[in-house]
Structures are given as C-alpha cells and as structure tokens.
Amino acid sequence: MNIQVLAAPLQGVTDNVWRMAQHEVFGGVDAYYAPFMRVEHGEVRRKDLRDVEPARNKGISLVPQILACQPDHALMMVNALRQMGYSHIDINLGCPFPPIALHRKGSGMLPHADLVKALFEALAAIDGVTYSVKMRLGWDRNDQWRDILPLMDIIQPVNIAVHPRTGKQQYKGELDMEQFEALLAASAWPMVYNGNLRTIDDIEQTMQRYPTLAAVMVGSGLAANPGMFATDAKPNDYRRFHDLLVEGYTEQLNGGEAQLVRHLQDIWQTFLPGTDHKLFKAIRKSRTIEQYETAAAAALADVENALISETEEDSENDLAE
Numbered sequence: 604m605n606i607q608v609l610a611a612p613l614q615g616v617t618d619n620v621w622r623m624a625q626h627e628v629f630g631g632v633d634a635y636y637a638p639f640m641r642v643e644h645g646e647v648r649r650k651d652l653r654d655v656e657p658a659r660n661k662g663i664s665l666v667p668q669i670l671a672c673q674p675d676h677a678l679m680m681v682n683a684l685r686q687m688g689y690s691h692i693d694i695n696l697g698c699p700f701p702p703i704a705l706h707r708k709g710s711g712m713l714p715h716a717d718l719v720k721a722l723f724e725a726l727a728a729i730d731g732v733t734y735s736v737k738m739r740l741g742w743d744r745n746d747q748w749r750d751i752l753p754l755m756d757i758i759q760p761v762n763i764a765v766h767p768r769t770g771k772q773q774y775k776g777e778l779d780m781e782q783f784e785a786l787l788a789a790s791a792w793p794m795v796y797n798g799n800l801r802t803i804d805d806i807e808q809t810m811q812r813y814p815t816l817a818a819v820m821v822g823s824g825l826a827a828n829p830g831m832f833a834t835d836a837k838p839n840d841y842r843r844f845h846d847l848l849v850e851g852y853t854e855q856l857n858g859g860e861a862q863l864v865r866h867l868q869d870i871w872q873t874f875l876p877g878t879d880h881k882l883f884k885a886i887r888k889s890r891t892i893e894q895y896e897t898a899a900a901a902a903l904a905d906v907e908n909a910l911i912s913e914t915e916e917d918s919e920n921d922l923a924e
C-alpha cells in the first residue's frame with residue numbers, strides 16, 4: 604500500500620509480546636504505537652517502562668506514548684524515554700475512559716486549552732525530542748479541537764492522529780466525518796486518520812477520500828486480524844502468532860497460571876472475532892493452561908481449515924478464469 608500504516612496502541616493487547624509476534628509472523632506495519640505510559644505514586648510505572656525497553660522491541664519502529672496532564676509528570680516520562688534512546692514520543696489526548704478523562708487526562712484535557720498549552724510548553728522546552736499527538740475531536744463537544752489546533756505550533760508535531768469521535772462517545776456511535784474533514788482542512792500538520800479500518804479496502808477507500816493523509820492508524824481491525832496486511836499469509840500463521848503470544852506471556856507474566864490464562868482469554872475478546880461460538884466458549888471456560896491450550900488449539904484448527912478451503916476455492920476460481 605502506498606501509505607504509511609501505524610499500529611494503534613491498545614492497552615492490554617498491543618504490548619511488546621503482541622507487537623513482536625505480529626511483526627515476526629505477519630508484518631505490514633510501518634510503526635507501532637505503544638499503549639500509554641503514566642506516572643503513578645510519583646514514579647513512571649515500571650510495567651510501562653519495561654514494555655518499551657528496546658531489547659523487547661528489537662527490529663520494529665516503536666513510538667512510546669505518554670498520558671499526563673501535569674507537566675512535571677510528562678517530563679518524568681520523556682526523560683525516562685530519552686534515557687532509553689527514544690527521540691519521538693506520542694502525546695495521548697484521546698483516552699476516553701472516565702476515570703482518566705475526568706482527571707483531565709487524555710480526551711478529558713481537550714476542553715482545557717490552558718492545560719494543554721502548559722503541557723505543550725513544558726514538552727517543547729526539551730531538546731532533541733519530536734512529538735506526535737493522538738487525539739479525538741473533543742471531550743463533550745465535537746468542536747473542541749478548534750481551541751487545541753492552534754496550540755500545535757508550540758510542539759510542531761510530526762503528525763496528528765485523529766479518532767473522529769468525542770471522548771464521551773467512547774467507542775460507540777457514529778464517526779463524525781464532517782468534523783474530521785473540517786479538522787483536516789484546518790490543520791497545517793501531517794494528519795493521520797484512525798477509526799474502524801478493518802480491511803485493506805477500507806484503507807484504500809479512506810486514502811481515496813482523503814488523499815492528503817500522511818498515514819492511517821489501525822487498532823481493533825489489526826487486533827482482530829493481525830494478518831490484515833499479509834497478502835501471502837499461510838493458514839498456520841495464526842497458530843504461529845498465537846504460539847508466540849503464549850510463549851511470550853508465559854515468560855513475561857509473573858502472576859502464575861491463573862493470570863496467564865486470563866490474559867490469553869482477554870486476547871480472544873478481540874482476536875479472530877469470527878471464531879465459532881462453541882469453541883470460543885471453551886476458551887472462556889478454561890481454568891488451567893492445559894484446558895486453555897486444548898480449547899485454543901481447536902479454535903485455531905477451525906480457522907486454519909476455513910483458510911485452507913478459502914485458498915482452495917480461490918485457486919479453483921483462478922483455474923476457471
């Protein structure tokens with residue numbers, strides 16, 4: 604495809620294990636955005652720092668993301684990231700979750716241009732770092748971006764990724780393409796579209812509609828089908844991808860078997876949503892890693908068989924043509 608593809612951050616899904624497995628088995632992503640990091644109890648969460656350690660993200664282009672309202676918290680994170688060698692950092696102005704947004708963080712900052720200005724000024728004062736921004740149209744109104752856009756001059760962002768909803772909408776309701784178009788027209792910065800891109804066709808249509816876009820960002824579509832861009836994916840690639848997840852989480856999660864099983868089950872909330880209902884239920888019901896592995900193997904075999912028959916049908920059609 605003739606456009607940059609960015610993997611959106613999904614807290615709880617697109618961590619280093621997921622990113623490395625996606626890259627190794629399928630690829631097609633130009634840069635991965637890490638789920639946001641934050642300061643808790645006066646320090647940058649260790650788990651968040653571990654996730655972006657260069658050694659855990661070898662061979663991929665990774666953009667760490669920070670979530671903060673207070674400039675001092677943002678600076679702590681930027682300094683920690685600079686020490687790790689990062690020089691491009693994404694600023695989260697989009698998170699819609701009420702416990703975060705009601706503390707004026709993420710999309711909850713969008714009605715408070717004064718806070719955004721103070722944050723941007725503190726960040727712009729740091730040498731050697733470039734920023735991008737991931738934002739929504741507003742928190743409780745779809746035009747709050749109008750007060751935020753002029754502030755971008757302060758940080759001169761590499762790009763601005765927009766999910767065209769308000770924070771209050773969370774992930775429900777219509778995408779507001781009219782406001783997105785107004786924002787696209789008003790912005791002097793490279794723009795990235797993010798929202799409901801599930802197939803290569805969706806991306807191509809978006810590029811045709813908005814030819815000035817610098818990139819597209821794909822979240823749940825890629826979590827559902829990590830092979831979305833792998834035109835030559837083999838049927839057993841989904842099993843390979845899954846096995847890398849099991850291997851990685853077995854190594855990285857230290858909360859014992861129950862935590863491991865729960866985490867893998869959570870992944871199936873978004874992974875391969877076409878999975879047969881009964882097979883999915885067996886995954887949900889498993890309590891031990893053995894039960895989980897048996898249930899997941901059955902579901903993956905089903906996916907594999909479906910892909911094999913699809914491939915056979917395709918080659919029969921090719922012969923018929």
Ligand SMILES: Cc1cc2nc3c(=O)[nH]c(=O)nc-3n(C[C@H](O)[C@H](O)[C@H](O)COP(=O)(O)O)c2cc1C
Pocket residue numbers: 611612613614615637638639668695697698737766774797798799800820821822823824
């Ligand atoms: C479970 C979940 C976790 C998310 N975590 C983050 C995050 O850490 N940082 C962020 O900027 N966006 C986060 N998002 C928003 C996504 O990056 C993306 O903007 C949103 O899902 C819309 O894009 P999509 O339709 O391609 O999924 C999250 C979304 C979901 C559903």
